[in-house]
Amino acid sequence: MTPNDAHQPLSRDAAVSVRDLRKTYADVTALDGVSFDIGRGETFALLGPNGAGKSTTIEILEGYRNRSSGMASVLGIDPHRGGVDWKARIGIVLQTSAEAGNVSVREQLSHFAGFYPNPRDVDEVIAAAGLTEKAKTRIKNLSGGQRRRVDVALGIIGRPELLFLDEPTTGFDPEARRDFWELIRDLKREGTTILLTTHYLDEAAQLSDRVAVIAAGCLVDMGAVDEIGGAEARIPIVRWRDAGGIHEERTHEPAAVVARLYAQRGGELHDLEVIRPSLEDIYLELVRDAATEVAA
Amino acid sequence: MKTVQLGISRIGYEVKTYYRQGDTVFFTFLFPVVMLGIFSVAFSGLGNVGTNPDGTGGITQAAYYLPGMIAAGILLSGVQNLAVDIAMEKSDGTLKRLGGSPLPVISYFFGKMGQVLVTSALQIALLLAMARLVFAVELPTDPAKWLTFLWVYLLGIFTSAVLGIALSSVPRTGRSATAVIIPIVLVLQFISGVYLAFNLLPEWLRNLASVFPLKWLAQGMRSVFLPDTFETIEPGGDWQYGWIAVALVIWLVLGLIACRMTFRWIRKDR
Numbered sequence: 001m002t003p004n005d006a007h008q009p010l011s012r013d014a015a016v017s018v019r020d021l022r023k024t025y026a027d028v029t030a031l032d033g034v035s036f037d038i039g040r041g042e043t044f045a046l047l048g049p050n051g052a053g054k055s056t057t058i059e060i061l062e063g064y065r066n067r068s069s070g071m072a073s074v075l076g077i078d079p080h081r082g083g084v085d086w087k088a089r090i091g092i093v094l095q096t097s098a099e100a101g102n103v104s105v106r107e108q109l110s111h112f113a114g115f116y117p118n119p120r121d122v123d124e125v126i127a128a129a130g131l132t133e134k135a136k137t138r139i140k141n142l143s144g145g146q147r148r149r150v151d152v153a154l155g156i157i158g159r160p161e162l163l164f165l166d167e168p169t170t171g172f173d174p175e176a177r178r179d180f181w182e183l184i185r186d187l188k189r190e191g192t193t194i195l196l197t198t199h200y201l202d203e204a205a206q207l208s209d210r211v212a213v214i215a216a217g218c219l220v221d222m223g224a225v226d227e228i229g230g231a232e233a234r235i236p237i238v239r240w241r242d243a244g245g246i247h248e249e250r251t252h253e254p255a256a257v258v259a260r261l262y263a264q265r266g267g268e269l270h271d272l273e274v275i276r277p278s279l280e281d282i283y284l285e286l287v288r289d290a291a292t293e294v295a296a
Numbered sequence: 297m298k299t300v301q302l303g304i305s306r307i308g309y310e311v312k313t314y315y316r317q318g319d320t321v322f323f324t325f326l327f328p329v330v331m332l333g334i335f336s337v338a339f340s341g342l343g344n345v346g347t348n349p350d351g352t353g354g355i356t357q358a359a360y361y362l363p364g365m366i367a368a369g370i371l372l373s374g375v376q377n378l379a380v381d382i383a384m385e386k387s388d389g390t391l392k393r394l395g396g397s398p399l400p401v402i403s404y405f406f407g408k409m410g411q412v413l414v415t416s417a418l419q420i421a422l423l424l425a426m427a428r429l430v431f432a433v434e435l436p437t438d439p440a441k442w443l444t445f446l447w448v449y450l451l452g453i454f455t456s457a458v459l460g461i462a463l464s465s466v467p468r469t470g471r472s473a474t475a476v477i478i479p480i481v482l483v484l485q486f487i488s489g490v491y492l493a494f495n496l497l498p499e500w501l502r503n504l505a506s507v508f509p510l511k512w513l514a515q516g517m518r519s520v521f522l523p524d525t526f527e528t529i530e531p532g533g534d535w536q537y538g539w540i541a542v543a544l545v546i547w548l549v550l551g552l553i554a555c556r557m558t559f560r561w562i563r564k565d566r
Contacts, residue, residue: 062396064562088398098389102316103309114305115399154393 006035010073015040015162015193016061021070023056023217030056032217033070043184043194045208047201049287053217054197055095058166061195062092075162088116091160095167095197097147101140105131105150108139109157116158128183129153130176144171152180156187163187165196169203181206201279213283215290229282236276240269299400306399306407311414314377323478324377325415328369329422335361335491336431346526355523358431363517364490366420370449371510373416374456376481378408379463380473386562387470395561405461412457420449441520444537448516451544455509458551465558489514495529502531512543 006020016038023031031053038044046054059065061072063079063086072079077086103111105126113119126135129149134142139150148171155163165184169177177200184207188194198204204211205225212222221228235250238257251257254274261269275281314320336358344354385391394404427433436442463480467473485491487501488510494502505511518526519535527534 064392064396084398084400087396090396092393092396094389094392094396096389098393102313107309107312111305111309112397115302115397158398 006033006070008035010071011037012073012076013040014038014073015042015075016044016195017071017073018057018061019071021057021060021072022068023053023060023065024068029217031060031067034214034217034219036212036219036222038193038195040193041188041191042210043188043196043208045204045211046195046197046214047204047211047283048197048214052214052287054214055166057214058164058195058197062090062164063087088158089161091155091158091163093151093155093163093165093168095170097151099140102138104136104138105142105153106135108150109153112154113157118159119157120159122157125153125157128156128186130179145173145176148172149176149180152183156192160192162193162195165194165198167197167199169198169200177203201283205279213286215287218290220286220290225279229277229286233282233285234277236274239271239273239275241271242269246271299403300406302399302403303406303410306403307410307414310407310411314411314415320377320381324372325419327372328365328419329426331368331491332358332361332365332423332426333430335365346523346529356431356433358427359433359521362423362427362433363521364514366423366521367452367488367510367514367517368485368490369419369423370416370452370513371456371481371484373419374412374453374458375460375463376477377415378412378457378460379466379477382408382461382464383467383473383477384470386464387473392562401559401561408461409454409457412453412460416453436520444516445520448513448520448540448544451541451548452509452513452516455544455548455551458548458555459509462551462554462558484508484510487511489518495531499531506543509544509547512540516540 008019010019011017014037016036018037019035021031021034022029034053034057036044046057048054056065060067061074061079063074063082066080074082075086075089079086082090106122109122109125113122123132123135126132129152131146131149131153134146139147142150148168152165152168155165169180172180181203184194184196188207194207196204196208208225210223211225211228213220213228221230235252236254238249238251238254238261240247240261249257258269258272258274277285314325336356339357342357344356345360347354382391424435428435436445463477464473467476484505487497487505488494488508489497489505490510494505494511494514497505502511515530515535516537518530519537530536532539
């Protein structure tokens, strides 16, 4: 979406629609005009370094924070005015877990299920979150990763149309992360719209239909995971070293370049590499460019 | 309808978690019971209170301290319990989570009120049972006295609960909550006739205590549990039922206004 889209009306069909969202604290600009739409059933990931504005954006959409200016619509409602009926249609997994020390996993989920008009089955959710063996354990006695799964379970117990996941897998071991991805794919198959923030690019790549990269309060790029940064950013790089230092050449024909260099030098090249930029490389480049722009 | 149903579900949840918390059970629930035991035993050597000039009559130390401990229990179950509890829930993220769920605020408060009502009723039952069974205190038999008890108790517990909710926004963090709240409650108990005989306090201190609700609550409980002969040594010369009601209602209204103005699911920025 280009900056001009900030002036387009909110999309009524989208699950989430945001236009020119701004948030300023006393002397800090946390969000500096962000616009995007999330379609129904879409999984959308917000990527960005710490302090870029991911959590500010998600908390405005969850109704926890007021925006300074701009427009926002979540399931057709202004989140600032969202009432109990609106909250029954969303699920929230906050960045930090709440202490819910003295109740068991099942007690907590059964209690929260009662808040919603059409909740999921408590035992099914416990199983989906991989907590069946811990169902009778008090939450305070769980490990950090297990508590995080309770958070996720609480986020989906109400059968939300839209699920907010704010860095959901922080502290998970690799196996737990894969189980979690399966759970999210199941939700997706059921048609749940998901807004995810994460530090893990592989997670975004695994789960999301589209990603948006946010840096210093601005949207740097947005698109399918294999498209962000543009085609240019994906052109392979040939890198080698000689007496003059390290050289790089971007090319669609790396083999030809290597052959040419080999012919020119008449021998092996030092530290020769052919690099296909990974999502991480592209992401880091986007974020770095944004930082330089802000500095300039 | 759903709001009431959820409120009832909250009461069950709140009472359950209350009794699972060791420190709350001791410092709020059992504290007055323990104090009644200590005072009754420690001062038993001093003999009866309010005896005739010839040394006969009067009531035991346990009987004398019972009304004060009941009043203190009401204050602790309401003010101390809720102020600390809600301040903790605010800082540990519980309120934020509830605020993002479709639980109505009214149901949340319904749950807190229910928790206070259930736990304080059990606490008073325990105090009365201990007074009667361990210290052989004569409990009132006149139904009129129990009627007085009922309205003073209900007015007192609702006022305490509301003030607890209002005070919960004072501590900046959950960790500082007990440090902020307990001294307030403790000082009130000392100047309001719970631990020290109210008629023996200097007049200026009695006047100061009269600004706060605990003094009136304790006075009301004395009127129920002490013999009528004690009415004459009250600083006011009688039980002053009218003033008890007025003072508690004023605090109830002030508390409700403060709750309405200060309570938020989270500290929302502008």
